[in-house]
Amino acid sequence: DQQVKQNSPSLSVQEGRISILNCDYTNSMFDYFLWYKKYPAEGPTFLISISSIKDKNEDGRFTVFLNKSAKHLSLHIVPSQPGDSAVYFCAASPFGRQLTFGSGTQLTVLP
Amino acid sequence: GAGVSQSPRYKVAKRGQDVALRCDPISGHVSLFWYQQALGQGPEFLTYFQNEAQLDKSGLPSDRFFAERPEGSVSTLKIQRTQQEDSAVYLCASSQIGLAGDYEQYFGPGTRLTVT
Numbered sequence: 683d684q685q686v687k688q689n690s691p692s693l694s695v696q697e698g699r700i701s702i703l704n705c706d707y708t709n710s711m712f713d714y715f716l717w718y719k720k721y722p723a724e725g726p727t728f729l730i731s732i733s734s735i736k737d738k739n740e741d742g743r744f745t746v747f748l749n750k751s752a753k754h755l756s757l758h759i760v761p762s763q764p765g766d767s768a769v770y771f772c773a774a775s776p777f778g779r780q781l782t783f784g785s786g787t788q789l790t791v792l793p
Numbered sequence: 794g795a796g797v798s799q800s801p802r803y804k805v806a807k808r809g810q811d812v813a814l815r816c817d818p819i820s821g822h823v824s825l826f827w828y829q830q831a832l833g834q835g836p837e838f839l840t841y842f843q844n845e846a847q848l849d850k851s852g853l854p855s856d857r858f859f860a861e862r863p864e865g866s867v868s869t870l871k872i873q874r875t876q877q878e879d880s881a882v883y884l885c886a887s888s889q890i891g892l893a894g895d896y897e898q899y900f901g902p903g904t905r906l907t908v909t
Contacts, residue, residue, distance in 0.1 A: 686835075714896055716897065716898075718900075723902075724902055724903075725797070725799075725884055725886075725900035725901050725902045725903050726836070726884070726900045727900070728897050728898070728899060728900075731896075731897055771835050771836075773835075775896060778824070778888070778890055778896035779841065779849070780826055780838040780841055780849065780852070781826070781828075781836070781838065781886075781898060782838070783835030783836050783837070784835050785833070785834055785835050786833075786834075786835055
């Protein structure tokens with residue numbers, strides 16, 4: 683039973699355009715959501731987070747949107763850069779406890 | 794400041810051997826988590842410490858897996874009598890509980906365990 687799902691294993695975007703990565707969850711106890719970026723042979727790097735009391739959080743080129751009624755979150759990267767090419771994981775947590783991860787989306791930004 | 798560090802970065806063990814994986818969390822971080830990541834998958838939770846107390850070990854796959862954090866800082870994950878299915882990347886993460894309820898976990902580089 684996958685509680686956090688990333689249905690797109692890969693995404694290709696042209697440099698300068700918007701990248702939109704999507705994530706769905708099923709557990710209503712999740713109240714904190716995070717996006718991580720991962721390069722090969724490295725641990726996941728924290729990007730941005732959002733708590734369930736908000737529906738949007740921005741940090742520079744990165745914006746996370748949360749739709750609680752649909753149990754859906756998305757990460758927007760604008761503008762996309764070649765250095766953004768990596769695997770992106772969404773993760774969810776109940777009350778600061780362990781993270782439940784999706785299976786990841788490989789983003790490729792084409793120059 | 795220093796991030797989360799893990800050692801060794803790579804470990805090859807023969808089936809049946811015991812291994813010990815070390816995690817040094819970010820200084821002052823109260824919470825410490827261990828995750829297991831199989832190839833092509835997201836990390837999966839193993840166990841969680843708050844200071845020296847192991848509050849949740851529900852993700853440990855068998856009683857061959859054991860974790861400790863005796864002084865509330867460094868943690869060790871031990872796997873006894875390793876099996877081929879134990880081959881994975883083992884990730885450690887630490888966090889502090891922010892006043893605003895922010896719970897970002899910061900990950901180390903992982904230990905890649907290969908059991909032959």
